[in-house]
Amino acid sequence: MSSPAATRTSHPDWVKLPHAEAGNRIGIFGGSFNPPHSGHRAVAMTAMKRLKLDQVWWLVTPGNPLKDAADLAPLDKRIHMTSALADHPRMRVTAHEVVLGTPYTAETLKRLCRKRPDLNFVWIMGADNLASFHRWQDWRTIMDSVPVAVVDRPHASLSVLFAPMAQTYGYARIDEGDAVILPHLAAPAWTFLHAPLDGNSSTELRKRQTT
Numbered sequence: 001m002s003s004p005a006a007t008r009t010s011h012p013d014w015v016k017l018p019h020a021e022a023g024n025r026i027g028i029f030g031g032s033f034n035p036p037h038s039g040h041r042a043v044a045m046t047a048m049k050r051l052k053l054d055q056v057w058w059l060v061t062p063g064n065p066l067k068d069a070a071d072l073a074p075l076d077k078r079i080h081m082t083s084a085l086a087d088h089p090r091m092r093v094t095a096h097e098v099v100l101g102t103p104y105t106a107e108t109l110k111r112l113c114r115k116r117p118d119l120n121f122v123w124i125m126g127a128d129n130l131a132s133f134h135r136w137q138d139w140r141t142i143m144d145s146v147p148v149a150v151v152d153r154p155h156a157s158l159s160v161l162f163a164p165m166a167q168t169y170g171y172a173r174i175d176e177g178d179a180v181i182l183p184h185l186a187a188p189a190w191t192f193l194h195a196p197l198d199g200n201s202s203t204e205l206r207k208r209q210t211t
C-alpha cells in the first residue's frame with residue numbers, strides 16, 4: 001500500500017488534466033488570457049455550441065513562445081481570473097502544460113492524444129492566430145494531429161483566405177454548417193466559424209490598466 005507521501009503531488013490542482021468520459025468531444029482552447037475577457041468567452045461558447053462539445057478545456061499557457069513575457073501576469077493569477085470567466089458546467093480551466101513541461105502546442109497535443117486516445121480533441125483558436133499559425137513550432141504536425149476550429153475575430157476575417165495555413169490545408173476545410181462532425185473527423189480537418197464579433201483584446205485591457 002502506498003503511503004500518503006508517495007501519492008502526494010507537488011503540483012497544485014489547477015495543473016491537473018480535467019476528468020472526461022471516453023468518447024467525449026473536448027475542445028482545447030489555449031491562451032495567454034492576460035487578462036481573460038468577453039471575446040474569449042464568446043469563442044469558447046461558439047465552439048461549444050456549434051461543435052456540440054461535451055467540454056471546453058481552457059488551457060492557460062505558462063507563456064506563449066512567440067510573445068514577450070515582460071508584461072505577462074503570473075500563471076496563478078491568470079488561472080484565477082480565467083476560472084471566474086469560464087464559470088460554466090461544461091468548461092474546465094487547466095495549466096496542464098506545466099506538467100507536460102512544454103509551451104509548444106504541437107508537443108502538448110501529441111502528449112494529450114497519447115494520454116487520452118479515447119477522447120475526441122479539437123483545437124480552438126481565434127482568427128488572428130490562424131493568420132500567424134505558420135510561425136508556430138511544427139504547425140503542420142498540429143494540423144495533422146487534431147481537427148481545428150477557428151473562430152472569427154475583428155480585423156482577422158481575411159485570414160480564412162490568405163493565411164498560409166488556410167492555403168496549405170484548403171483541401172481539409174469543411175463547411176461551418178457541418179461543424180458538428182469536426183470532432184469525429186481524422187486530422188487534418190478544420191473549419192472557420194463566423195459568429196458575432198467581439199472587439200475585446202487583452203492588449204487593450206492592459207493599456208487601460210496602466211493609464
Ligand SMILES: Nc1ncnc2c1ncn2[C@@H]1O[C@H](COP(=O)(O)OP(=O)(O)OP(=O)(O)O)[C@@H](O)[C@H]1O
Nearest residue numbers: 031032033039125126129152153198200201202203
Ligand atoms: N475578441 C476575440 N475574438 C475572437 N478570438 C479571440 C478574441 N480575443 C482573443 N481571441 C482568441 O483567444 C485565444 C487566446 O487569446 P489571447 O489570450 O492571446 O487574447 P488576446 O486578446 O489576443 O491577447 P493579446 O492582446 O495580449 O494578444 C486566441 O486563440 C485568440 O485568437
Ligand SMILES: O=C(O)c1ccc[n+]([C@@H]2O[C@H](COP(=O)([O-])O)[C@@H](O)[C@H]2O)c1
Nearest residue numbers: 030031032061064066104105106136137
Ligand atoms: O506552439 C507554438 O509555437 C505556439 C506559438 C504561439 C502560440 N501558441 C499557443 O497558442 C495559444 C494562444 O496563445 P495566445 O498568446 O494567442 O493566447 C496558446 O495555447 C499558446 O501556447 C503556440
